Amino acid sequence: MSTTTSHTPPDSEGEPEAAVASGGDPDRLIHNETTTEIPVHLLYRDAPDPATSVTVPLKPVVVAGRHGIGEQSRLPGRPPARGRPLPDVDPELMERPARVLPGAVGVLAGLCGLLGCLVISWWAGLLSPVAVAVLRLPRSAGVGLGPVQWVAYAGAGVLGIIGFGGLVRGRSERAWVLGLFGRYRGTVRRTGLLWVNPMVPRRLVDVRLRHWRSEAMPAADPDGLALRVVVLVVWRVRDTARAVLGIEDHEAYLRECVEAALARVPVEPQGESPDGVTAAGDALSRLVAEETAPVGLEVFSVQPVRVEYAPEVAPAMHRRRMAALDARQRAGMLSSVVDAVEDTVTRLTARGLVELDDYERKALVRDLTVAFCSGRGEPS
Structure with a gap:
């Protein structure tokens, strides 16, 4: 049961009148609304003194999980979602430099292994007198091949194999991706003669700016008619770890992304509109670049170079x-x-x-x- 009370200010003429209306509660339009009783004397109180007044910041009242009326509550720090987010990238597949040594270290280790084998052969008496005379070596004791000599041979041979087997030549715009036991070990982008652990498998990746001219791919014009489009894609590998280890074949993935983009972007035939092919190329470039970025590919341009109608509608x-x-x-x-x-x-x-x-x-x-x-x- 609700009561409405009216109060006449003191400065008005006549006596204050009070009216009491009784009846049933009306139906509420908003079922989760709340009301708060306000004392009548607070409506006509004097203005507060600025020296003694205290300002209290007001906060919105949350009613049934909502702020006020008509606005959904949002968790702080979480902006509304805008489309599907990109897939998460494994931190282990972020490109990082691998640990390599200068090539001189491998050459020195290989030469030491060869010299060790020569010394052991002289020690065992396996060198011919002519070789001893040419190398100006003292006369060997000729102890023969025993367990000690075999162990020394094995050590010198392993040293030579590791030294010469780990030599690689780093070239410009080429990168070596290293991995061991299925784990990414780093990428080598340095140039010159380098030494890499020969026990670590490596894969050469081309990181130059590359141009790919596709074959005729199916597409459609703004009216839905079938087209055959040849596109020119300018791209390169930006992150070798994700491009080589993140997917099976990054070149095939790029081709599939271009085909998927052509299926979604209408292409106008040449001559229909002066800016039709340019606008389609900009849309294709933006779409393919967004889809290939998570796998370490950087796409600069996807431009249609030949647009023809399909044979059935040509x-x-x-x-x-x-x-x-x-x-x-x-x-x-x-x-x-x-x-x-x-x-x-x-x-x-x-x-x-x-x-x-x-x-x-x-x-x-x-x-x-x-x-x-x-x-x-x-x-x-």
């Missing part, structure tokens, strides 16, 4: 374009004939060469039109 579209071209030519010829007739009649009458009434003017216009159309229609 004859019909050729006839349609020829008819439109013929109509434009006829309209242009008619406009030029009308301008020529108008200019001729105006000059004749303005200079006073002839005096024409309406009937003669119409006849002259008709004859000049026929004459000009016949002259324009004759092959040159």
Whole structure:
């Protein structure tokens, strides 16, 4: 049961009146609303003293999980979602430099292994007297091959194999991706002679700026007619770890992304619109770049270089374009004939060469039109 009380200010004339209305509660339009009783004397109190007043910041009242009325509550720090987010990238697949040594270290280790094998052979007495004389070595004791000599041979051989086997040549715009036991170990982008652990498998990746001209791919124009489009893609590998280890074949993935983008972006045939191919190329470049970025590829441009109608609709579209071209030519010829007739009649009458009434003017216009159309229609 609700009660409404009205209060007349003291400065008004007459006695204050009070009215009490009783009745059932009306139906609430918003079921989760709340009401708060306000004392009547607070409505007409004097203005607060600025020196003694205290300001309390107000906070919105949350009612049934909502802020106020008509606004959904949002968790702080979480902006509304805008489309599907990109897939998460494993931190282990972020490109990082691998640990390598200068090539001189591998050459020195290989030479030490060869020298060790030579010394062991001299120690065991396996060198011929001629080799001993040429190398100016002292006379060997000739102890023969025993367990000690075999162990020394094995050590020197392993040292030589590791030294020479780990030598690689780093080239510009090439990168070596290293991995061991299925784990990414780093990428080598340095140039020159380097030494890499020969026990670590490595894969050479081309990181140069590359151009790929595709084969004819299916597409559609704004009207939904089938097209065959050849595109030129300018791209490169930006993150070798994700491009090599994140997917099976990054070149095949790029080709599939271009085909998927052509299925979603309409392409206008060349000659239909001056900016149609350019706009389609910009849309394709933006879409393919967004889809290939999570796998370490950087796409700079995807531009259609040849746009043709599919064989099943090509004859019909050729006839349609020829008819439109013929109509434009006829309209242009008619406009030029009308301008020529108008200019001729105006000059004749303005200079006073002839005096024409309406009937003669119409006849002259008709004859000049026929004459000009016949002259324009004759092959040159």
